[in-house]
Every structure is written in structure tokens, then in C-alpha cells.
Amino acid sequence: MDISFSERLIGMIATGTELIVKAEESMGFWQRISPPEDISSTGHLIEWLFFYTTYVNIFWFALVCFGIFGFSFLYSKKRHAKPLYTHGNEKKHLLLTAAIGLGVFLSVDMVITKVSTRDLKEVFWNFPENDPDTIKVQVLAQQWAWNFRHAGKDGEFNTADDVVELNNLVVPVGKKVMIQMTSKDVIHAFYLPNARIKADAIPGRFAKLWFDTNKTGKFEIACAEMCGNHHYLMKAQLTVLSAEDYERWTNESQERAIATNDTENMDLRWGWQWGSK
Amino acid sequence: MAFVEQHIHDAPTSFWSKYIVSYDHKVIGKQFLWYGIFFLMVGGLMALLIRWTLAYPGVPFPVIGNLLFPHTNGVVPPDTYAMLFTMHGTIMIFFAITPILTGFLGNFCIPLLIGARDMIFPTLNMLSFWFAMASGVLLLGSLCLPLGAAAGGWTSYPTLSTNLGQPGVGQTLWLLSLFLFGVSSTMGAVNYITTVITLRAPGMGYFKMPLTIWGLWLTAILNAIFVPVLGAGLLLLTFDRVFGTTFFLAGAAATSGKGDPILFQHVFWIFGHPEVYILILPAWGLVSDILAFFSRKPAFGYKMTALSLSAITILSTVVYGHHMYTTQMSPLLTQSFMTLTMLISIPSAIFFANWLGTLWKGSIRFDSPMLFALGVVFVFGLGGLTGLYLASTSIDLYLHDTYFVVGHFHYTMAASVLLGGFAGTYFWFPKMFGRMMDERLAKIHFWATMLPLNGIFMGMMMVGWAGMHRRLYNPFIYEFMHKLIPVNQFITFSAVAMGLAQFIFLYNLFKTVFSKNYPAAPANPWNVGTLEWQIPSPAPHYNFLEIPHVKCGPHELGNPNLPDGRDFQYQTEELVKA
Numbered sequence: 111m112d113i114s115f116s117e118r119l120i121g122m123i124a125t126g127t128e129l130i131v132k133a134e135e136s137m138g139f140w141q142r143i144s145p146p147e148d149i150s151s152t153g154h155l156i157e158w159l160f161f162y163t164t165y166v167n168i169f170w171f172a173l174v175c176f177g178i179f180g181f182s183f184l185y186s187k188k189r190h191a192k193p194l195y196t197h198g199n200e201k202k203h204l205l206l207t208a209a210i211g212l213g214v215f216l217s218v219d220m221v222i223t224k225v226s227t228r229d230l231k232e233v234f235w236n237f238p239e240n241d242p243d244t245i246k247v248q249v250l251a252q253q254w255a256w257n258f259r260h261a262g263k264d265g266e267f268n269t270a271d272d273v274v275e276l277n278n279l280v281v282p283v284g285k286k287v288m289i290q291m292t293s294k295d296v297i298h299a300f301y302l303p304n305a306r307i308k309a310d311a312i313p314g315r316f317a318k319l320w321f322d323t324n325k326t327g328k329f330e331i332a333c334a335e336m337c338g339n340h341h342y343l344m345k346a347q348l349t350v351l352s353a354e355d356y357e358r359w360t361n362e363s364q365e366r367a368i369a370t371n372d373t374e375n376m377d378l379r380w381g382w383q384w385g386s387k
Numbered sequence: 388m389a390f391v392e393q394h395i396h397d398a399p400t401s402f403w404s405k406y407i408v409s410y411d412h413k414v415i416g417k418q419f420l421w422y423g424i425f426f427l428m429v430g431g432l433m434a435l436l437i438r439w440t441l442a443y444p445g446v447p448f449p450v451i452g453n454l455l456f457p458h459t460n461g462v463v464p465p466d467t468y469a470m471l472f473t474m475h476g477t478i479m480i481f482f483a484i485t486p487i488l489t490g491f492l493g494n495f496c497i498p499l500l501i502g503a504r505d506m507i508f509p510t511l512n513m514l515s516f517w518f519a520m521a522s523g524v525l526l527l528g529s530l531c532l533p534l535g536a537a538a539g540g541w542t543s544y545p546t547l548s549t550n551l552g553q554p555g556v557g558q559t560l561w562l563l564s565l566f567l568f569g570v571s572s573t574m575g576a577v578n579y580i581t582t583v584i585t586l587r588a589p590g591m592g593y594f595k596m597p598l599t600i601w602g603l604w605l606t607a608i609l610n611a612i613f614v615p616v617l618g619a620g621l622l623l624l625t626f627d628r629v630f631g632t633t634f635f636l637a638g639a640a641a642t643s644g645k646g647d648p649i650l651f652q653h654v655f656w657i658f659g660h661p662e663v664y665i666l667i668l669p670a671w672g673l674v675s676d677i678l679a680f681f682s683r684k685p686a687f688g689y690k691m692t693a694l695s696l697s698a699i700t701i702l703s704t705v706v707y708g709h710h711m712y713t714t715q716m717s718p719l720l721t722q723s724f725m726t727l728t729m730l731i732s733i734p735s736a737i738f739f740a741n742w743l744g745t746l747w748k749g750s751i752r753f754d755s756p757m758l759f760a761l762g763v764v765f766v767f768g769l770g771g772l773t774g775l776y777l778a779s780t781s782i783d784l785y786l787h788d789t790y791f792v793v794g795h796f797h798y799t800m801a802a803s804v805l806l807g808g809f810a811g812t813y814f815w816f817p818k819m820f821g822r823m824m825d826e827r828l829a830k831i832h833f834w835a836t837m838l839p840l841n842g843i844f845m846g847m848m849m850v851g852w853a854g855m856h857r858r859l860y861n862p863f864i865y866e867f868m869h870k871l872i873p874v875n876q877f878i879t880f881s882a883v884a885m886g887l888a889q890f891i892f893l894y895n896l897f898k899t900v901f902s903k904n905y906p907a908a909p910a911n912p913w914n915v916g917t918l919e920w921q922i923p924s925p926a927p928h929y930n931f932l933e934i935p936h937v938k939c940g941p942h943e944l945g946n947p948n949l950p951d952g953r954d955f956q957y958q959t960e961e962l963v964k965a
Contacts, residue, residue: 137870141870142853142870142871142873142874143849143850143852143853143871143874144852144853145785145852145853145854146853146854146867153785155781156781156782156784156785159779159781159782160776160782160785160852163775163776163779163782167772167773167775170736170772171768171769171772173743174739174743174764174765174768175765175768177742177743177746177747177764178743178746178761178764178765181743181746181747181749181751182746182751182753182761185682185746185747185748185749185750185751186750186751186753187750187751187752190748190749190750190751191750192750192945192947193682193683193684193748193749193750193944193945193954194684194747194748194749194945195684195685195945195946195947195965196684196685196687196748197685197686197687197688197689198685198686198687198688198689198691198741198744198745199688199689199690199691203687203688203744204688204691206740207688207691207737207740207741207744208737210736210737210739210740211733211734211736211737211740212733213736214732214733214735214736215732215733215736218729218732218775219726219729219730219732219733222729222775222778222779223725223726223729223779225781226725226779226780226781226782227722227725227780229781230718230721230722230780230781231718234781234784235718253552292638293638294638294639295546295551295552295638295639296544296546296547296551296552297544297546297547297648299713299787299788301788301856303785303854303867304867306784306785307784307785308713308784308785308787308788309713309715309784310713310714310715312637312648312649312714313546313636313637313638313639313648314637314638314645314646314647314648315637315647315649317714317715318715330865330866330867332856332865334713334787334788334789334856334857335544335713335788336469336539336540336544336547336857336858337547337552338469338539338547338552339465339466339468339469339538339860340465340860341469341858341859341860342465342858342859342860342861342862342864343864345864345865
């Protein structure tokens, strides 16, 4: 193994220790295992359904535990020497079992399926494509980086004034962001924990997703699908700017793009017509 | 039923014919047991290496680190890490759990519990083991290649698993190894299905079979139908890698033609979801039986349990799409898969209710098989219920590919199946080896496994909900995961504890099997009435001198009118009226 690799590992050990020291900072248990801050207007839908499912699960699992521990206690050989001889196939037994099955169906299946379908239809699959206010971004995933393309002033993708950023997605706060995404090589997945969303970037296909933000700052975008040995390094930053900052950023990067874009270099023209399949 | 004449053959005499190329289902079952235990140890060590890396990235693995990774001073390198989780998944699913639950328990139990002298196709049975052996050798051999073994995850999604992402021969060997394994388990499955249909003892209708046999039989049916589907996918992927076809290549990687990587995911999960049930059904079956045996009561709602297991078997074939929500299938497909997946909870609720009904007003003995069976009820309760989150498409947008998924499927597949396997091993051990395992050690083994097990998989679900995603060499690259370091360390310590606890089992196993002058087990140590307990322990090579005639169900226990103070009756006895 070459020296640089060992050096990197030693560096990592150092970082590791540093991180562990940081993590020692006191933090409540629930806070520790809570998801990262929700910066979207849609994340609470997922949390609501998650907690609904949790409460129903606690109810049903409590029943199971009552059966396991309660019956083990009440009907152990010591306390209950003579077992009841029943095959559990009398009418009342079947009715009780059927009632439990129905209870699970109504309390769990119906609610989750219904709420989930509603959320998908009204929110997560309701793409704001025709909303002129939407920020449109094209994403090209590759081993192991994210390329983000804004259309630039002309509103057309794959032209010389496109603003292309590596591992940094810049969006204005409060606006809806619509992403079209594909992959150059293997399957990746765009994962934005702060907005509770995820979609696979698949070579040969376009995936789409949308999110919005209600807070400025820097957040993390991860690749969630195993994409090779350095999958863990495929991290990008979501930079959420205020409207003015975003305006400034657009103008600056626009000028830079026009000045530096090499129109002859076809490798830079990886974008596509918005919405083309 | 018994229209196949079963001859009694002479007992094999040489070591070779007795232990190596044996046709005897009991010996083949034991071969699969040793095979499975060996791979459990390999896969378990890999799990610990993975866990160590997740808790202490960049820190040398203790004790044997320098031996394994001399070039990096004992630290697991990133490419090895990818190889480790790929091989851990592959080994545990195909080479540890499947051989133990279907290879070992299936082979050992089916003829004995249905009153047959052997499997219907003994040669096929023997070949099934040796194909599995060849497949295991290929897989382990791939670890010694210059570019290492497959490292694209156990699901080996293209295009990562094509030459684009996995240039080494390791991935090709992985494909061939799994293909051979598929041949082996299909041979086994065909054998099991036919044996159950044709060799049941006279009088044993389908609803007089022990529920263990129901579980194993349904597993065999799923296996025979769906493992060949995987085989097709594996072959196509092999063609892509070796012969330059482009079934699964798309985008810039496809220089000619146009394939589709998602096609592989469909093929893989058409097999992959039934595979989950292939693993768990035998455990469900034997748990249903053991709960009845040790509660000294007939299984509550036997018929309903058998039918709900069958219903789940059928449903399991039409829900596979829930593994692929993030690939953005059409909304129609996505919602259909969500609804169908949810439906599984109804039959599951029914057999859970029946399990608890079996315990209700029983007279429960807490022998080791019972402890493990109760453990299965507990962990499968957790594993099944957490499936509800992932079945819901909108929650899956967040939880897909996080540790929540890892925790969930380990609860269902690792925890439940493993505990079920232990329950079966402790239960049938006297019939296998003619000796009883040390009961005290077995109980210690149970608690020493059960407690850390929940620490591991509960912890995984917690870090998953906190957003930690899978297959990261160093998760703490991400700032939002820094707070999860202590939780990850806790999971790792639990994993080490659970790993160490398995040495109790190994010690118990080896001590009982190999020590000299060990007391012999009685023919029926647990006082139950299924057919295998009427013959001596260990079972003679022909099993039954006389083919038994079955007259009553498998769990006739606790009948107050039984003569001479017994609390159970054999299946060969006329049912005593209550």
C-alpha cells in the first residue's frame, strides 16, 4: 500500500478521535436519535405518518408482549399445572382471531395506505413543473460526485450560460426546487435528510423530485445507494440563500459561466432539454 | 398416500459412504448444519469487522486486525469494507441461514415428521449438498483473487455489478456461485415438495402434518418457483460481464444497444421478496409446533395457522415492488405494491393471535427450545411491525437505504430466523445425535443472545430514523451523523457480545457431539407425540421399521382423559375423546 494511503488513514484516525470527542458533548437520548432538522414544508407529513405508525405499533406490540410475558407468568407449569384442552377452533375463537385480523387491517393498513397515498398524490408526486416560480435544476450523478446545472438567464438548459456546480446545490429560500436527475455510470440516490426525501439516479432514465426550504444555511446531500468503494465520500452541500444573496450568486456565477465556458468542449454539455425523456 | 414402496437399505459401512456421499437425509441434514455453522462464523466475523468500522472508522481492528490487514496497520480499507458487507449479506442469506433452515431442518425433519424412511429422491438430495459445497468453495475462493471478491452489495445492482463498477473476476465468481447455489436449493426444493406429497404416512392428511412441515413445504414451493428467476437474472448479468451483452447497461456505459439496470432489480426482487419468506416460513412453522409442545396444549387454531401461512406464501409473490419505491415506478404499480404489502399484516396478525392463543391457559415449560421459540415471537413481532413503516411509500422516501431498513430486515431475517434455527437445533438435537445438549448452557446462550441482539437491531433502527444511511465506510464524514457515534459504538459492543455468546453454543454443540461416554438421550425427551419421537434416539438409518399409521393430529397434548397419567398422545394412536 502506498504511503499516501497510510497517511490518509492516520489522518482519518485523528479525525475519528476528534469526532468522538465532539460527540461526547451532552445531548439527550431522544435528541440524539431524532432525524436532522426539517427545513422543508413537506417533511412533517412523513414524520406524522411515522409517529402514527409508531403509536399503533406500540399498541399491537404491547398486546404481543402481554401474551408472551403475561401468559408465561400466569400459565407457567408452577402456577398452572393443568392446561386447558382446546384446539382453538370453536366459533368464538375464530371470531376473536378474525376480529384481531380486522383490527390490524383497519387501524394499520387502511390508515397508512390512505394517508401515504394522499401525501404522495397531493405533495410528493405533485411536481411544481408548471409553476414559473420553481427553481429548476438538472443533476448528473457520477462516481463519486454530484453535478448541478442551473439553466442560467436564458432559461434554457445545455446552453453556454448554464451555471454548473460541483457538489454544491445553491437554491433560494422559500422557493420550490424541481430536480431532474440521471446518472453517468452506476445507480446513485439523491438523499436530502433535512427534507426527508430521496430518489434514485439511474443511468438511462430521468428521475424527478421536488422539495422546498424554509431556512437559509448549509445542509448535507448524500448518496444513499451503494455506488462503489467510495460511496461514503459522495457528499454534496445544499446551500440555501436568501432571495438577495441568491440573486447576487446567480449574477456572479452567470458572468463567470459565460466568461469561462468552453463552447467547443462537448463534455461540458451533459445537460438536456428540460422534460425530455 | 403411501403409494411409493420404501425399502430398507443396508446401513452404509465405510466412512466415505456414511459421512461424505451419504444418501441418508439425516446425514445430509447434518452436513448442511456444519456447513451453515461454518459460514455463520465467517459471516459473523465479517459483521464484526463492519461494525467496528462503523463505530471506530480509521481505528485498527483489535487483536486480529494486523493479521488481516497488514498493509494498513490493521485498519479495514474502504474497498475491503465494500467487499465485507457484500459477502456478509451473501454468506448469511445463502450460505448460513438457508442451509440451516431448509438444508438442515428441511432434510432432517421432513421424512421423520411425516413417517417416511428417506426423501423420495436420495441421490438428488446428495447432489444438492455437493452443489452447495461447490458453490461455497467458489464464493470463498473469490476472496483470494487479486482484485478481491464481489463488492457491489449483496443485491449486486447493475450497472455497479457490471464490468463498469466491478472489473474483477470476483463478481463473476459471485454470480456463478449463486447460480450453483440456486441449482442446489432447487434440487432440494423439488425433493421436499415431492416427498411431502407422496411419502406422508398413511392417514396423515395435509391438516395432520406438524406445522413445521407446513412451513418447510411452503418454503420449498416458493424456492422451486422463484430461485430459478434469480438464476435467469444471474445468467443475464454474467452474459453482460463476460460476453459483452447489454441487458442491464444504460447511459454512458452502454456503448451499443440499450439495456435497463432496473430490469435486473425487478428480476432480483421477484425472487428476493419470496426469498425472505423462504427463510422465515420454516421458523414460523417450527415455532408454532414448539409453542404447542411446551405449553402442553394443542396448537391454537391449527387450521387457521396453516392457512394463514399459505396466504402469506401467496401474497409474498406479489409484493416485491416495495423494495424499489425510490426507482420511481409508475404510481399505479407503486400504490398496488404498497396496498398488497399491507395486506400481509392480516394473515400475520392471525397466526400471531394463534401463537398467543396457544400459550393462553397452557402449562408452560421453559426448556431451551421454548425459550428460543418465545424469542422468535418477540423479535418477529418487532420485525414484522417495523415493516409497516417501510411498506408505506411516503415514509420510505426518507427511510429507504437507511439503517432503519437494515435493523428491520435483521429483526426478521437474522434475529427471527437464527433464533428459530436454534430452537429447532436444541429441539431435535436428541433425535439427531442421541444425546441431550446441556440445558443450562442452552439457557445462558438464549439470554446472552437475546439481550445484545435487541441492542444491535433496535440501535440500528434508531440511527436509521436519525438519517444514517447504509454501506458507508465512514458515516461521520456527514456532520448530521456526528451525534450518532455513541449509538454506533453501543451497537458495536452489542454485536461483539452477541458474537461471543455464540461460543457458548459452539462449546455446547462440540462437547455434546464429540465427547466420549456422554449419557444417551431417551427416545422421547420432550414428551410429545409426533412420529419422530416414537423411534429410538438417534434415529436409525431406516427411520421407521414399520411405516406408521397416523390417526390424530400432531399436538394432542393436555387431554384430561388420556389413560395412564400421560398428558400427550402419539399420532399413531386413536384420538381420545375429551
